[in-house]
Amino acid sequence: MPTVLDFERPFVELENKxxxxxxxxxxxELDLSDEIENLSRRANELKRSIFEHLTPAQKVQLARHPDRxxxxxxxxxxxxxxxxxxxxxxxxxxxAVLGGIGRFDGQAVTVVGHLKGRDTMTNLSRxxxxxxxxxxxxALRLMLQAEKFGRPVISLIDTPGAHCGxxxxxxxxxxxxxxxxxxxxxxxxxxxxxxxxxxxxxxALALGVGDRILMQEHSIFSVISxxxxxxxxxxxxxxxxxxxxxxxxxxxxxxxxxIIDEVVPEPLGGAHRDPETAGNLLREALARQLAALKDLPPxxxxxxxxxxxxxxxxxxx
Amino acid sequence: MVLxxxxxxxxxxxxxxxxxxxxxGLWVKCPQCGEILYNKDIAKNLKVCRKCEYHFRLSxxxxxxxTLDDGSFVEDDxxxxxxxxxxxxxxxxxxxxxRQTTGLSEAMVSGEGSILGCRIVICVMDPRFIMAxxxxxxxxxxxxxxxxxVERRLPLVVFVASxxxxxxxxxxxxVQMAKTAAAVKLLDDAGLLYVSVLTDPTTGGxxxxxxxxxxxxxxxxxxxxxxxxxxxxxxxIRQKLPDGFQRAEFLQQHGMIDLVVPRSRxxxxxxxxLMLHGCESENVSNS
Numbered sequence: 368m369p370t371v372l373d374f375e376r377p378f379v380e381l382e383n384k385x386x387x388x389x390x391x392x393x394x395x396e397l398d399l400s401d402e403i404e405n406l407s408r409r410a411n412e413l414k415r416s417i418f419e420h421l422t423p424a425q426k427v428q429l430a431r432h433p434d435r436x437x438x439x440x441x442x443x444x445x446x447x448x449x450x451x452x453x454x455x456x457x458x459x460x461x462x463a464v465l466g467g468i469g470r471f472d473g474q475a476v477t478v479v480g481h482l483k484g485r486d487t488m489t490n491l492s493r494x495x496x497x498x499x500x501x502x503x504x505x506a507l508r509l510m511l512q513a514e515k516f517g518r519p520v521i522s523l524i525d526t527p528g529a530h531c532g533x534x535x536x537x538x539x540x541x542x543x544x545x546x547x548x549x550x551x552x553x554x555x556x557x558x559x560x561x562x563x564x565x566x567x568x569x570x571a572l573a574l575g576v577g578d579r580i581l582m583q584e585h586s587i588f589s590v591i592s593x594x595x596x597x598x599x600x601x602x603x604x605x606x607x608x609x610x611x612x613x614x615x616x617x618x619x620x621x622x623x624x625x626i627i628d629e630v631v632p633e634p635l636g637g638a639h640r641d642p643e644t645a646g647n648l649l650r651e652a653l654a655r656q657l658a659a660l661k662d663l664p665p666x667x668x669x670x671x672x673x674x675x676x677x678x679x680x681x682x683x684x
Numbered sequence: 685m686v687l688x689x690x691x692x693x694x695x696x697x698x699x700x701x702x703x704x705x706x707x708x709g710l711w712v713k714c715p716q717c718g719e720i721l722y723n724k725d726i727a728k729n730l731k732v733c734r735k736c737e738y739h740f741r742l743s744x745x746x747x748x749x750x751t752l753d754d755g756s757f758v759e760d761d762x763x764x765x766x767x768x769x770x771x772x773x774x775x776x777x778x779x780x781x782x783r784q785t786t787g788l789s790e791a792m793v794s795g796e797g798s799i800l801g802c803r804i805v806i807c808v809m810d811p812r813f814i815m816a817x818x819x820x821x822x823x824x825x826x827x828x829x830x831x832x833x834v835e836r837r838l839p840l841v842v843f844v845a846s847x848x849x850x851x852x853x854x855x856x857x858x859v860q861m862a863k864t865a866a867a868v869k870l871l872d873d874a875g876l877l878y879v880s881v882l883t884d885p886t887t888g889g890x891x892x893x894x895x896x897x898x899x900x901x902x903x904x905x906x907x908x909x910x911x912x913x914x915x916x917x918x919x920x921i922r923q924k925l926p927d928g929f930q931r932a933e934f935l936q937q938h939g940m941i942d943l944v945v946p947r948s949r950x951x952x953x954x955x956x957x958l959m960l961h962g963c964e965s966e967n968v969s970n971s
Binding site for chain 2: 529531532533535536537538539540541542544545546548549551552553568569572573575576588589590591596599600613614615616621624626672673676677679680681682684
């Protein structure tokens with residue numbers, strides 16, 4: 368059973384009715400095409416009007432939608448000859464982070480990304496996409512490898528945050544994040560970052576420094592989860608809707624704040640309703656951004672990346 | 685040192701359940717051993733408890749005066765303040781309150797000074813200011829300090845204390861992590877020394893950016909250092925955390941920091957490190 372969010376329900380019900388009517392008309396050999404067409408038009412209008420007025424809290428729900436395509440789906444759709452590469456060479460392999468090499472439009476690239484699960488089993492084995500230090504270090508290892516072989520890096524972000532726990536602290540979660548930030552800022556090959564779902568705080572940012580930061584239309588990127596923010600600020604996790612609003616965590620807000628470079632459109636109804644179209648739209652954006660960075664000499668690439676970071680929240684006085 | 689003064693410590697007995705009124709500013713209770721300490725006493729002892737060595741948190745002004753040569757500090761960017769980039773409700777009031785209670789404009793104070801004659805660029809953070817969280821102003825101050833160090837070819841010493849990224853500045857705060865970490869690379873490229881000193885508490889986005897990127901990372905005894913705070917971890921994993929978890933000594937044991945240095949030896953330790961990196965100080969003691 369696909370998960371249906373409360374605000375999706377009105378048009379999902381209509382769509383279900385359309386399916387029923389279609390099969391009914393086929394069984395009885397009745398011509399209901401006018402009614403069906405009418406209903407589909409209404410369903411689409413309804414969907415459009417709902418999606419034009421999504422609240423930040425609804426965007427959070429969409430970004431976390433269990434059926435939303437994740438890193439492994441986009442790897443399958445967008446990269447050919449993909450070879451997964453494991454391990455950080457120091458401690459272990461983190462199943463919450465995927466890394467490997469493949470071809471994008473014929474060109475060899477390195478891909479890293481957070482891996483959420485599809486169901487309870489895979490979510491448990493992948494720790495809900497929450498990386499341990501070894502996962503972040505695996506990603507860094509593969510990015511440095513990309514630098515050696517002069518291939519671009521594509522980083523897909525989809526995590527509630529870095530894992531919090533005893534082992535993660537013992538093995539230096541902070542150190543791992545900090546190292547990634549520093550090394551990624553200076554990597555001598557293009558890095559394109561795409562937030563494809565949830566961009567949760569430091570664990571997301573640890574794979575999130577690049578020449579271009581893209582966000583899919585219904586993804587979010589935030590310093591803290593709205594629930595966490597509400598419980599710290601107002602001692603009341605149920606005020607998460609308000610917090611989602613205040614945190615300006617939607618792709619659209621972050622574009623206007625100058626934090627990200629591009630919002631990648633999703634099919635009407637969200638990526639989970641039509642993963643293939645979502646993949647095609649993402650492919651188009653990646654191809655365009657890669658082409659724009661292709662001819663920059665490494666020194667200039669790094670200089671421009673730093674200059675962009677330097678401007679983030681620059682203050683006068 | 686007038687050791688006689690402390691030969692006969694006076695003890696005051698208080699009963700646990702009795703909410704005893706302690707006049708503000710005269711006496712202070714050690715949060716670790718419960719000892720009631722005379723404020724003037726601990727101030728003379730660099731704000732360290734004489735009984736259990738607990739290191740009290742310091743204001744930016746105290747830190748500077750305990751660390752730098754007298755009168756050597758010249759502040760930079762004193763008036764640098766963030767606005768409210770997200771129009772976050774209640775944030776301007778919070779800033780105003782923090783400014784009033786601390787007398788500071790932001791959670792980080794930066795400038796130039798000397799330690800036993802060694803010139804340095806220094807940043808200190810003040811946990812009384814919204815738990816020294818990092819927003820655009822802290823990020824900007826840090827990066828300007830780096831730029832100054834590069835320009836003047838001076839070492840950078842940063843005393844870190846922070847609860848993390850400042851929630852009220854949202855993603856603008858989060859990207860300060862990337863901005864400050866990227867700036868550390870400028871010091872690497874210039875071959876300049878960066879010493880970070882982690883004090884209580886160093887957590888969240890600050891610990892996961894410039895704090896952990898020092899060429900040499902020192903820490904004060906007992907300082908809480910980690911990515912996620914212990915309360916959140918405890919709630920998440922629903923088990924009691926081991927004793928000493930995320931304390932400076934624990935981090936040293938796990939290879940995450942170079943050395944735990946008691947406050948009484950901090951100045952001297954920093955001076956030695958600075959000298960070993962080419963600072964020509966005229967008056968480093970041999971003690």
